[in-house]
Every structure is written in structure tokens, then in C-alpha cells.
Amino acid sequence: MSPVTDTHTPPFTTVLxxxxxxxxxxxxxxxxxLGVRSVAVYSDADADAPHVREADLAVRIGPAAASxxxxxxxxxxxxxxxxxxxAVHPGYGFLSENAEFARACAAAxxxxxxxxxxxxxxxxxxxRAKEHVSGHGVxxxxxxxxxxxxxAAIAEAAEATGYPLLVKPSAGGGGKGMQVVRSADDLAHALATARRVAAAAFGDDSLLLERLIERPRHIEVQVLADAHGGVIHLGERECTLQRxxxxxxxxAPSPVVDAATRARLGAAACAAAASVDYVGAGTVEFLVxxxxxxxxxxxxxxxxxxxEHPVTELVTGIDLVEQQLRVAAGEHLALAQADVRLDGHAIEARVYAESPERGFLPATGEVLVWDAAADVRTDxxxxxxxxxxxxxxxxxxxVVAHAxxxxxxxxxxxxxxxxxxxLGLDSNIGFLRALLADEDVQAGRMDTGLIDRMPPFAGAEPAAAxxxxxxxxxxxxxxxxxASAAERLVADASSQRARAGDLWRMAEGWRIGGLRAGTVQRFLDDDGALHTAEGADPLHGATDATDAVVARDADGALWVHADGATHRLRPLTRREATAARLAARERDAAATDPELxxxxxxxxxxxxxxxxTSVAAGDxxxxxxxxxMEHPVVAPHAGIVRLDVATGDQVRRDQVLAHVSSEEPDTRS
Incomplete structure (x- = not known):
């Protein structure tokens, strides 16, 4: 469906x-x-970011730190x-739900x-929101x-409410600081963690404790409202798959919500919005x-x-950003509830820079190649x-698909x-494909704990291609x-946004094709596993080998995309391959590493x-x-701790944080 458009003049002249x-x-x-002039803002870390170049104007607002x-x-x-x-459009996150910022805009x-x-x-x-909407029939x-x-009072109230409980910060969102507590023994640690995260992320360590509904589904309803009392909903989104x-x-829509339940959910969402004289696009979230x-x-x-607003846009044909702009400019909603129709089904996958194989730890680095898929929406x-x-x-x-x-x-x-x-940094794309292939996901039998119950993710072995x-x-x-500048390769010339002086940005992507046979080539992957590519015809037996894309990073490792998967491989000489095998054997035979x-x-x-301090394994x-996100580092075995860092230290990947030496038995009589 094409987006619902309006033939009126642009709602604003310039929007930041x-x-x-x-x-x-x-x-x-x-x-x-819409013909509205756009202004981007950027930090020092984003001086060369795409949004800066795509806006009509751009203004630096500070150093890298978001604060x-x-x-x-x-x-x-x-x-x-x-x-x-x-006008100012805040997007989501950052200042988008900050009342002080809204007041500052009004004052200016x-x-x-x-x-x-x-x-x-x-x-x-x-x-406050929960107390408020409960008085309006929600x-x-x-x-x-x-x-x-x-x-102590919290513990008493928790017992009265009943375990399991969900501890969550009152301010903010995005799941930050949420802790599941299944027994009174776990409550103190959960409270401390939730407060610390809430204070750091939102500047407010107030907490809310709620009954944990086991195996729930997370359903949210998109609402639109104008300043003239008009409130409609655009159906629901299923957001149950969470980590x-x-x-x-x-x-969108949810596979378990029927027409009658959709109407009830929509009515509750509209009631919640109307109760605070809501204006604009908003989302009311429910547990089902x-x-x-x-x-x-x-x-x-x-x-x-x-x-996740794109899935609603794809099934309704409504540009939600345009609707935000028009109602903010004082216009009436151009739609009535009866005008909303859901067409087909849309599914969105969030691509994160993270390593699922390493417990979903965040990844950083340079994007050597980015090439989005054709025929779907990619933001x-x-x-x-x-x-x-x-x-x-x-x-x-x-990445958002509609069918x-x-x-x-x-x-x-x-x-x-x-x-x-x-190519150039780890991502969760392989995990997303495995998740979509899960039989419960395929059947629509989902709950918010499904991902947590999945076995640890292991990436696919490099294929022949x-x-x-x-x-x-x-x-x-x-x-x-x-790697030289010219060898940092771009996959698809049509997706390049070259700039003067950046030779490698203008290079054409390297793809395998028609090369003569060579000798055996050995590679080491990021898990320390050795792989061998036989040097007959490199195209022999490889499915769609000509679609493979390769780039080399600054450390000399090769990033390869082939057969729908991505791998980082380090080429080895015969001597290096032998040394790698010996090192792997020594690691297998050695005791647990005392360095954290x-x-x-x-x-x-x-x-x-x-x-x-004397600690046990797992402490x-x-x-x-x-x-x-917070990531605990635990003791690999029992022993005595020696700390190498202090609170507040900035550390790099693989930096030694502490030593846990095995306890020696006391032989003194």
C-alpha cells in the first residue's frame, strides 16, 4: 500500500x-x-554519520557522550x-519523553x-501511569x-503480592534495569541492581514491583490523537520475542489477536490516551x-x-511521521477509525552490532561493507x-518484510x-535467522521467555562458498x-555514498569469480577453529559462490559473506596453522585460566x-x-581474588580485570 498522504501545504518550514x-x-x-527543510544534530562521534549528510543543515551539539x-x-x-x-522532532529515546525538554521548546x-x-x-x-489508567477502566x-x-517494607509487600515478581525502574523504558525475582532470597540483589541501573540510565532510582505473569505475550497498540479530541488506533503489534x-x-498484526480482542485492546489504548489529552503518535503496551x-x-x-513503527506503516499504509507532523501543527486527524484497514502481514527484525556466540556482547568497529537486501524495507x-x-x-x-x-x-x-x-563487525543476523526458523515462532506459539529458553547460539561453520x-x-x-585503502572493498556500487578523498569508499566490491586453482589455504575463525579450503577450482561445489563478498579488516582478517552467513577468517601459513593446533591442545590440557x-x-x-576475598566458582x-547494558564477570573457579581495576575505570576488550588464584590448603598444624 502507498502511504496515506495529504495535499495540504507542508505543516512546518524547518524541523530539527x-x-x-x-x-x-x-x-x-x-x-x-513533504518539502520541509530538515536540520540534523550530531556529536563528535557522529560527524560523518549518514543522517548528517542527508539533512539540509547539520549542527554540532557536543562530544560523543550522549549526556x-x-x-x-x-x-x-x-x-x-x-x-x-x-519545530523539533525528538525521534525515540534521548529527549523524546522528557517533559523538561518539551517545556524548553515551548519557552523558546x-x-x-x-x-x-x-x-x-x-x-x-x-x-503514576498505572495508577492513573486504572481509574479509566484500563x-x-x-x-x-x-x-x-x-x-524491609519492600520485602513485606513483596510477600503480600506474591512471587515471582518483576522489579523495574519507574522512570525510563527499554527494559533497562528490570530484574526477575523468584524468591525472597533474590530480592536484595535485584533491588540493588535495578536501582544502580535506573540511577545511571535515568537519574532516578525509584522502583516498581509487579506480579510476573508467566509466559506472557507482549502486545502493543498504536494510537494517533489530535488536539481536537480525535483518537484512533491502528491495530496491534506483537512484540513478544524479546531478549x-x-x-x-x-x-503486525498479532497471530493470536482476533477481531473482537483487537477492538477491546484498541478501546483500552484509546481510553488511556484520551485520559491524558494525548496528541500525536503513541503506543500503549499490554501483557497478554x-x-x-x-x-x-x-x-x-x-x-x-x-x-517497530514500520510494521504498522506497512499494514496500514499510513506514514506515522507525517501524522505526527500534521497533528503537531494543529491539524485534525485525516482519518477516522473506520478508515483504518489492515492489509497483509509485516515482520521486523532488529539488527544489532553484537556477538550472539559470545553471549550477545556488544560489538564495535568499522563497517567495511554494508549492502541492504532488495525488495524489503531496511531502515x-x-x-x-x-x-x-x-x-x-x-x-x-x-529489516522489515511485508506479504x-x-x-x-x-x-x-x-x-x-x-x-x-x-562486514567488519559482529552482528546478530545469523541468530535472527535461527530464531525465525524456530518451530514455535513459525507456528506463532510465543511468549517473552522463548529466546531465554533457546540453547546458546552457535554460528554456522563456514560453508564451501x-x-x-x-x-x-x-x-x-x-x-x-x-589492508590498504583501495582494498577495503564496497559490496554494491549503487549503495555507495562516496566522498572526496575516501578512495576505498569509491572502490567496487570484490566478489569471487573465475579464478584459477591454487594451493590449500588454511584459516582460523574467531572461535579458534581451523578450516581448510582445498585449492582446486574455488567455484567447484560452492553454491552461488559468485555471490560471495569479501573484505579485509585492519588486522588482516577476512570477512566473508556467502550462503546467507558471515564469517571472519584469518589466513594462516602452514607454520601458523601448526602452531594454532598445538596451542589448542595446550589450552585443552591446561587448568582454568586464573585471569578474568x-x-x-x-x-x-x-x-x-x-x-x-575467597570466592566460589560463578561468584x-x-x-x-x-x-x-550491564555484564557481570564471574569467577571461573574457587580461589582468592586479586583485583586489577577500580570502579569507574574504562577498560578495553580482553583487558585483565582480576586474578582468581586457586586456594592452597593450610598445612600448618
Whole structure:
């Protein structure tokens, strides 16, 4: 379906987009279509980001840290004034649900493209929101606010409410700080962790405790409202597939919501929006009982555009950003509830820079090749040559497929993910394909714990096509030299956005094809496994080998995309391969390594023990925070701890954090 458009004059002259990445690019696209001048803002880390080049104007607002740039209200307002912006679109995250920012916009005579202050204040606090909507006929989950309560009082109230419980920060969202507590023994640790994360992420450590509904589905409803009392809903989205409370796959409509339940969900969502005089696009989130899909409970209302809004746009044909702009400009909604029709099925997969094989740890680095799939919608934060840092959220793209039915959308999304080329840093694309292939996902039998119950993800072994492509590339390029500028290769010339002086951005992608036979080539993957590519015809027996794409990183490793999978392979000489085999045997024979190393770059946010402490295997030693997530580092075996870092230290990947030496028995009599 084509988006619903309006023939009116543009709602604004100039709009500043107070965000970054794929959402900034998404908003800029609609602004361009409507003939509205766009203004981008950027931090030092984003000076060369795609959204900066795609906007009509761009203004630097600070250093890389979000707190000193994208969260700096004064800097954003100053940029809006400097460029003559008459409105600000906040995207999602950052300042999008910040009532103080909305007030600052109003004080500066700038339209905030979002709801009014009352909606932001009421719905921005989970405790207050729950109490508020329960008075307007919206069902809520049993629970209580922990504000002002001692830990002892919280424990008593928790017993009265009943375990299991979900502890979550009252402010903020995105699943940050949420802790599942199954017994009283786990409560103290969960409270401490939730408070620490909430204080760091939102500046507010207030907590809310709710009854944990086992095996629930997460269903949300998209609403649109204008300043004249008009409120409609655009159907529901299924957001049940989550990991660590972060959504991974979203779809519209839900496979378990029938027409009658959709009407009830929509009525409850509209009632929640109307109760705070909502204006703009918003989302009301519900938990739906796994065994009773007709029973639902209010979770929260997100007073902004959602990451997953494309699936609603694809099944309704409505451009939600345009609707936000028009109602913010004071126009009436151009649609009535009866005008909303759902066409087919849409599914979105979030592509993260992370390593599923290493426990989903965030990944950083340079994007050597980015080539999006054809015939689907891809909203991306990166392009070839982009750098992904640890300063922001690790989501770098969304791949969205639309088809006549759910089965067709699943097939199309999997094919699109297989076609998507991302070389230079780890991603979750392989995991997403495995998730889509899960028989329960295929059948629509889902709950929010499905991903947590899956076995640890193990990436596919390099296929013949991947090894053939790597061997062919290695024969043409010396694998032991640092990659030159011209050898950093781009996969698809049509997707390039070249700039003067960046020779490698203008290079054509290297793809395997028609090379003569060579000798045996050996490779080492990131798990330390050895692979051999025989040097007969590199195309022999390789499926679609000519579709393989190869790039070499600054360390000399080859990134290969072939047969719908990506691998990082380091070419080895015969001597290096022998040494690697011997090293693997020695590791297998050795005792557990006493050194605890950082699994990723980040900041030390907690030390759980002190020097000289005796610990057991599995005890927490250090917690590292990176990309808005905490990662505990635990003792590999029992022993005595010696710490090598302090709270607040910035550490790099594989840096030694602590030593755990085996305890020696006391032989003194």
C-alpha cells in the first residue's frame, strides 16, 4: 500500500531532528517528501554519520557522550534557534519523553512534535501511569510502588503480592534495569541492581514491583490523537520475542489477536490516551496471558514513535511521521477509525552490532561493507565506512518484510536477512535467522521467555562458498600486510555514498569469480577453529559462490559473506596453522585460566568483592557497563581474588580485570 498522504501545504518550514541513526534518517525522509527543510544534530562521534549528510543543515551539539550532546537540552534548543527551526522532532529515546525538554521548546517558541507536558509526566512514570489508567477502566497487573519504602517494607509487600515478581525502574523504558525475582532470597540483589541501573540510565532510582505473569505475550497498540479530541488506533503489534526485555522481532498484526480482542485492546489504548489529552503518535503496551489471549493488562504508554513503527506503516499504509507532523501543527486527524484497514502481514527484525556466540556482547568497529537486501524495507543507521562505537545503542538497522500473510512475511524476511551484507563487525543476523526458523515462532506459539529458553547460539561453520571466496581473495592479496585503502572493498556500487578523498569508499566490491586453482589455504575463525579450503577450482561445489563478498579488516582478517552467513577468517601459513593446533591442545590440557578478562570495552560500574576475598566458582567479581547494558564477570573457579581495576575505570576488550588464584590448603598444624 502507498502511504496515506495529504495535499495540504507542508505543516512546518524547518524541523530539527533531535536524534541520530536510523530514526533520524527515517524522519528526514518524510520531511524531504513533504518539502520541509530538515536540520540534523550530531556529536563528535557522529560527524560523518549518514543522517548528517542527508539533512539540509547539520549542527554540532557536543562530544560523543550522549549526556553532553543528544541529552543536552540547552545545546539542542540553541541549534534549533540558530537554524530557524519552528519545530523539533525528538525521534525515540534521548529527549523524546522528557517533559523538561518539551517545556524548553515551548519557552523558546518551538513546537515539540509530541504530546503535551501532562501526558509526558503522567505516562513517563510507570507507577503514576498505572495508577492513573486504572481509574479509566484500563486493566492493570497487581503490584506496588517502592518509592519511600525501606528494603524491609519492600520485602513485606513483596510477600503480600506474591512471587515471582518483576522489579523495574519507574522512570525510563527499554527494559533497562528490570530484574526477575523468584524468591525472597533474590530480592536484595535485584533491588540493588535495578536501582544502580535506573540511577545511571535515568537519574532516578525509584522502583516498581509487579506480579510476573508467566509466559506472557507482549502486545502493543498504536494510537494517533489530535488536539481536537480525535483518537484512533491502528491495530496491534506483537512484540513478544524479546531478549533481556529488549524487543528483537516485531510483527503486525498479532497471530493470536482476533477481531473482537483487537477492538477491546484498541478501546483500552484509546481510553488511556484520551485520559491524558494525548496528541500525536503513541503506543500503549499490554501483557497478554499466554493461555488466555483475550485477557490483557496495561504495562505502560510510550509517548513517542516506537522503533517497530514500520510494521504498522506497512499494514496500514499510513506514514506515522507525517501524522505526527500534521497533528503537531494543529491539524485534525485525516482519518477516522473506520478508515483504518489492515492489509497483509509485516515482520521486523532488529539488527544489532553484537556477538550472539559470545553471549550477545556488544560489538564495535568499522563497517567495511554494508549492502541492504532488495525488495524489503531496511531502515539503517550505517553505511559502508561507518564506525560503530560503544557510545550509543547497538541497534544499527531494521529489516522489515511485508506479504499477504504471516507465512509469506516470515519467508521474505529470512531471505532478506540472508541477503543483507554486513562486514567488519559482529552482528546478530545469523541468530535472527535461527530464531525465525524456530518451530514455535513459525507456528506463532510465543511468549517473552522463548529466546531465554533457546540453547546458546552457535554460528554456522563456514560453508564451501565462504572458504572458496576467502582462498581466492587471499591468493590475490597478501594476507599478512595491513589492508590498504583501495582494498577495503564496497559490496554494491549503487549503495555507495562516496566522498572526496575516501578512495576505498569509491572502490567496487570484490566478489569471487573465475579464478584459477591454487594451493590449500588454511584459516582460523574467531572461535579458534581451523578450516581448510582445498585449492582446486574455488567455484567447484560452492553454491552461488559468485555471490560471495569479501573484505579485509585492519588486522588482516577476512570477512566473508556467502550462503546467507558471515564469517571472519584469518589466513594462516602452514607454520601458523601448526602452531594454532598445538596451542589448542595446550589450552585443552591446561587448568582454568586464573585471569578474568573484559569481554568487551566498557566501564567498571561495580566491584562485588574486595582484594583477598575467597570466592566460589560463578561468584560475581566485576560488572562492566557498555552500550546501556550491564555484564557481570564471574569467577571461573574457587580461589582468592586479586583485583586489577577500580570502579569507574574504562577498560578495553580482553583487558585483565582480576586474578582468581586457586586456594592452597593450610598445612600448618
Amino acid at each position: 531532528v533531535a536524534n541520530r541513526g536510523e530514526i533520524a534518517r527515517r524522519v528526514i525522509r518524510t520531511l524531504a517528501r 553532553a550532546s543528544y541529552l543536552d537540552i540547552d545545546a539542542v534548543i540553541a541549534a534549533a534557534r540558530e537554524t530557524g527551526a519552528d 517558541g518551538i513546537v515539540f512534535i509530541g504530546p503535551g507536558e501532562r501526558a509526558l509526566e503522567v505516562m513517563g512514570d510507570k507507577i 486493566p492493570t497487573v497487581p503490584g506496588f510502588s517502592a518509592i519511600g519504602m525501606s528494603d 533481556r526485555h529488549q524487543k528483537v522481532i516485531e510483527e 496471558a499466554g493461555d488466555r489471549p483475550d485477557e490483557f493488562f496495561f504495562i505502560e504508554m510510550n509517548t513517542r514513535l516506537q522503533v 539503517a543507521a550505517v553505511e559502508t565506512g561507518s564506525t560503530v562505537t560503544a557510545d550509543y545503542d547497538p541497534m544499527i538497522a531494521k 499477504a500473510d504471516r507465512a509469506g512475511a516470515l519467508l521474505r524476511l529470512d531471505a532478506a536477512l540472508a541477503e543483507t551484507v554486513l 565462504a572458504l572458496a571466496a576467502a582462498a581466492a581473495f587471499a591468493r590475490q592479496h597478501d594476507p599478512h600486510e595491513t 578478562r573484559a569481554p568487551m570495552p566498557g566501564a567498571v560500574v561495580a566491584l562485588h568483592v574486595s582484594d583477598g 560475581r567479581i566485576v560488572t562492566i557497563e557498555a552500550m546501556k
